[in-house]
Amino acid sequence: MTKHALLIGVSEYTPDFKHLPAAVRDAAAFRALLRDPKLGGFAASHVTLLGNPARQEMEIAIESLFADRHRDDLVFLFFSGHGVKDYDDPLGRVYFAARDTRKTPNGRLRIATAVAAATIHGYMEDSRARRQVIVLDSCFSGAFPQGLSVKDDGKVDIRNQLGGEGRAVLTSSSALQYSYQQDDENLSLYTRFLIQGIETGEADADKDGIISAGEWHAYAKREVQAIRPAMAPEFYPGREGYAIHVARVPPTMTPTSDAHGPAVATSGDPGEAYRQEVAYLVHQGKGKISIVDRIVLDELRDEFGLDAAMAEIMEEQVLAPYRKAREEHRQRRQRYARLLRRLLEHQGGELDKTARATLGRQRERLELGEKDAEAIETGIREELARKREQEQQYGQALRELMQGKEFLLPDELRERLSRIRQGVDLPEEAIGRLHADMNKAPLEPGQPFRDRLKDGSLGPSMIVIPAGKFLMGSPEGEAGRFDQEGPQHEVIFANPFALGRGAVMVGEFRAFVEATDYRTQAEEGKGCFVWNRDEGKWERRKDCNWQSPGFQQDDHHPVVGITWNDAMEYVAWLREQTGENYRLPSEAEWEYAARAGTTTPFSTGECIHTDQANYDGSRDDYADCGASTGVWREKTVPVGSLPANPWGLHEVHGNVDEWTADCWHGNYRDAPTDGSAWDKGNRGDCSWRVVRGGGWVDEPGGLRSAFRLGGNPDFAFSSIGFRLARGL
Template sequence: MEKIALLIGVSEYPSQALTPLPAAVRDIKALGEVLCHPEMGGFPESNVTLLSNPGRLQMEEAVEILFSGRHRDDLVLLFFSGHGIKDDTGRLYLASRDTRKTTQGELVRASAVAADTVHDYMEYSRCRRQIVILDSCFSGAFPAGLSFKDDGSIDIRAQLGGEGRAILASSSSTQYAFQQDDQDLSVYTRFLLEGIQSGEADRDGDGIITIGELHDYARQKVQESQPAMRPEIYPGKEGYAIRIAQVPVGDPKEKYTDEVAQAMDHRGEIASVAARANLNDWRDRLGLDPATCEAIEKGIMTDRQEEFRNKQQEYRQIVRQILEEAGNLQTEAAHLQKRREMLELTGEDTRKIEAEIEKEISEKRQHHQRNLDRYAALFREAIRQEGSALSDDTQAEMTGIQRTLGLSEEEAEEIQGGVRKEWDTRSHAGAWERGGAVVAEVPELPRSEPSAIDTQSDKTIPRTSRTKKRTRTVLSVTIASFAVFGLGSWYFASKESPQPPVVPMADIGDLPRRAPATPLPAQLPAQLVIQSTIPDVRIS
């Protein structure tokens, strides 16, 4: 299989019948370099002919030679940059250096190469992979700063098309093709070359650039630069899939790095079995050793995973803030969806995060509510024993418990206000005693020093003071019992409450526990009776 190319550029028109096109000769030189590059076009230099400003006969002979004597599997490329002209019958001609017009403005047909003639040479050829690229124009009106090639309405498909070939034109027959004065190359040729040199024309990433892919790339770029231009392709059977170039490899390590980046998903994992197979193929093609390839993959994987974790963390913080403030995600569903897209996270990624945060917030709220209930229970017991006016010591202990439970001052004040209001509606403290149970669950607090319990003899204290002291002792040890031991259900009694109310503890599974360092001291006041409703429990 051979690759043969004829590149014709006509910039000069001595008859002055046509406008000079300086970029045409530069076009063929630039294209020739790309076609002969071993990592891009792969055409042998001896098989690429550049024809600058030829006369009509020289030009037609070169076209005939190009297509003659070829084999079926050969690839033949004809590129023309110059004026395209139509006669009064609508036939297309490629202008040569000799092309001129009569004094009446009619084309002298013998001075140009007819498209019909080119078509005949293509038909006579045994080669069935033929490409014709016409960077020509058919127009007479151009904006400032742009020069034109010519005007016409041409049926290019009918005059040059056929099986096994692809005809590319820089514009459709009724559109404009421009050469910008500030550019070395014509617009269409410039983007054809860019697509090959950068590899960006390889739309499917297989390392091969077909003539269809190259045209699609150039068409997109041309219309971004010059919206009035509409490059066209006229493929015959299988013409669209003709391979014209391959993606330049350049530095093998850089190429493999690019391929790994494309094969890896946003989580930092190889996207699929096929993606892994493609990477293995690139390893062989680039001749890289396994250790080098694995190091490249590990580096990209680490960066991609770190990026993914950061995106997850950002989304997690957003979800947590919404749930803490609004209570549910539906209030910002549309904005969340947009944020997901901006972070390039999938629904699977975000659903898992949302479920985790919703569970976390729910458990946090439940735990906080239990702490509110614990505080309310202990404050209620303090009121029951001391009345509405608590002692300074009890107030201090309640403040410590508030902080341990993580309650705000506002929450503590609200609870205290509610309990006091409840107390005020009772006729006397006995109503609380007959109420029976107080629910409480308190996490572990630091053990109070023995001095916190007054062990002085009652005989040394006046009767009124002894009553208050006994009440204070019962309350202090009661709070310490909840805080330090955290065991099952505790109840206590004093002279002021001969029928001791049971104080059941809530579920203590999530609370820190520790057993007393020593058995309960024998000198605890007789007023206090402590009993666990969970027999034979060992706390560790």
């Protein structure tokens, strides 16, 4: 009686198949095992290793293995590589791929380039050897035309295609799944445990010193499924196939039972005894050493007189495969979770039949059990639910901040945003999307909003002004009227637009200056004009600028001491920061919004009061209406500190005069009727720009909705600021 083995490993394939780096190493590992006289007991000359063979070479070697054998011979065939099921064949025949196996352009197997299981079965049937062991560590896949689906149970019929009397067939899997996954550093999982079962003697279940095919399979299956539950090694024994002797356990490894169950070597080798105890405890602990196990092992190490460092090395050797398997399992779970998350997000949380089928195939490919998949899906659904809840929470808080009526500075807005973000666990991508979605939402008349700047902060508070029409200018009988306020003419706004709810604040202008290192014209040496109360006139002071206007201001006050050109620089920066069409308002837009549907001199009615606006209430009254209250603040007040007009604009009368986009015209003859800014046409003078609204130095009549002045765009005044406009 002799033993003959053919060990085939195919790692390198044509581009039609994935490379399997460990396949040749699997075959080489089996050669070392079988040629070991204490384990496999095969003569070296009777063990043939075939690495990356071509199809013809592989088939000839298989034929030679089974030919000219005697009845009592043991024939061992090992194949590590790709197996392919042919769906064009109604019987679902299986083929084994060689290095030159090919597929057609549409995905069908070129049958002539692979070795058929039926051919191998024929060689086995013709062989006189009655003890045949076939080990297939293969990843089976389907070969069928691209674009077609196949109604199939996903199984490969190994029993009928390779089984037979006196034969034992062991397979890593019989399903169309990638049971062969491994990396460049290790043997495939199935081969690893087949070899381990013989080397350690742990596959000898009945402790008789002989490892049968049935014992070998049972051990490998148990160990594989402890790490990868979805992987299902199969065993197909013919009559007497279960009892075929595969290997023997050397006397030094013959186990006996100690008091608590694990195998302990009787050879007197304390190192081997310790290693077996570690292997037993690690196996019982599913790849981990518990605190109790640690105590037992420490005692055993001391009893055997082992060096602590050597004991640690043996433990690491035993634990390494489990750790690697756990890491591989974790990575497979991650890949499955990524796919599932994308499908759930794409389909709104409910998967259709096609997605479920795709997911099922990927689960099998990744060798994950149903419980694994269920746990992953439960976790992801809970995660997505939390994410939706947090997005809603953030969106609501963001909406309240962006549409709120508080006048907040950039730093205050950043602090509020930071507090909102600290309350949720959302990635920057999700936060950016929420901001973008909010920016895309339609804006309704009267709705406050803020745009997002590039650094994530928020811009000035704006409000939507409705489309409509009005009579621009003052009627001839209005008290305090000037000819430059007429003639009255109808202006129609076909579309809504937005205006700043208040004038641009010092802190907002400061953010622009700090971001750009901008210096205003006043700071460049021109200074600005300051009101001399004692002499009742404007005086230019070189030390006057937006940071030092001649009176106390904080960052919530309207910025003054800036020229029309300075205002345009700020507008250009804000446009670049937001991507929105920010600008100075046209004179028509300003008056339309200031009137807010009223036709009286002020949006407050026929009169105005220092409780409603910031102006010089110590000067002459307006039309004896009671506007002269004796109150004069002599400086600006914080933006938003006085009541808004009917359309939500604060301090539109008084506090600061406001630059507009228009060139100066002495009257409204031939003025635009669509609300646009008026340029040089009709004798326009762009060396002067229109100023509206009145300021803290003005008497009541200068605050009327129709009142207008011209200002040099290069001059800065301690009572002139600006309000923003934005297209929608």
